Amino acid sequence: GNSVTQMEGPVTLSEEAFLTINCTYTATGYPSLFWYVQYPGEGLQLLLKATKADDKGSNKGFEATYRKETTSFHLEKGSVQVSDSAVYFCALSLYNTDKLIFGTGTRLQVFP
Amino acid sequence: SAVISQKPSRDICQRGTSLTIQCQVDSQVTMMFWYRQQPGQSLTLIATANQGSEATYESGFVIDKFPISRPNLTFSTLTVSNMSPEDSSIYLCSVLSAPGTEAFFGQGTRLTVV
Numbered sequence: 001g002n003s004v005t006q007m008e009g010p011v012t013l014s015e016e017a018f019l020t021i022n023c024t025y026t027a028t029g030y031p032s033l034f035w036y037v038q039y040p041g042e043g044l045q046l047l048l049k050a051t052k053a054d055d056k057g058s059n060k061g062f063e064a065t066y067r068k069e070t071t072s073f074h075l076e077k078g079s080v081q082v083s084d085s086a087v088y089f090c091a092l093s094l095y096n097t098d099k100l101i102f103g104t105g106t107r108l109q110v111f112p
Numbered sequence: 113s114a115v116i117s118q119k120p121s122r123d124i125c126q127r128g129t130s131l132t133i134q135c136q137v138d139s140q141v142t143m144m145f146w147y148r149q150q151p152g153q154s155l156t157l158i159a160t161a162n163q164g165s166e167a168t169y170e171s172g173f174v175i176d177k178f179p180i181s182r183p184n185l186t187f188s189t190l191t192v193s194n195m196s197p198e199d200s201s202i203y204l205c206s207v208l209s210a211p212g213t214e215a216f217f218g219q220g221t222r223l224t225v226v
Contacts, residue, residue: 044204044217089155098143098208100215102155
């Protein structure tokens with residue numbers, strides 16, 4: 001079946017550290033891939049997306065590249081800030097549908 | 113973008129009762145979905161709310177337990193019926209203004225069943 005697996009958290013980093021949150025997927029066909037972020041007390045927001053292989057999504061210093069060969073969409077940021085502390089969800093949607101399949105979420109905690 | 117108002121934001125309910133959650137959008141949207149996030153788990157799609165017709169339910173979810181209404185392009189309700197403690201979750205409304213566009217989410221309804 002279709003599924004998303006992401007690394008368990010919490011991920012704890014010091015400010016300005018490098019961030020990687022791993023995400024792999026299983027899907028029939030060619031899904032679109034997303035990272036959503038949920039800041040404390042707020043709803044889910046789209047962070048970035050990629051719709052085909054080798055696409056790179058980027059936003060707010062975060063990047064993720066759609067790797068078809070490894071079925072991965074790892075989230076990276078070169079230098080995290082305290083304000084990046086949130087829960088990050090990897091998700092996919094199948095071709096021609098807008099239903100989202102989510103990973104379990106990874107909590108990121110950044111300390112000064 | 114779409115601004116979503118979801119009510120109530122939280123509730124504590126007695127088992128055996130029902131709760132109706134409202135999702136109001138500030139603009140007309142094509143697609144509306146309801147998700148559930150159980151404690152420590154990922155978001156799971158419950159159903160697609162279809163305007164003027166019965167909702168389309170995902171595997172494991174049925175209309176008798178989760179009746180959904182969508183009378184127009186800006187409003188939907190999800191009812192959690194005959195609740196048990198296992199229904200304690202966060203329920204989220206999600207909308208898309210058009211197919212293939214960004215999905216926006218409400219802030220969720222945190223339901224606790226005692």
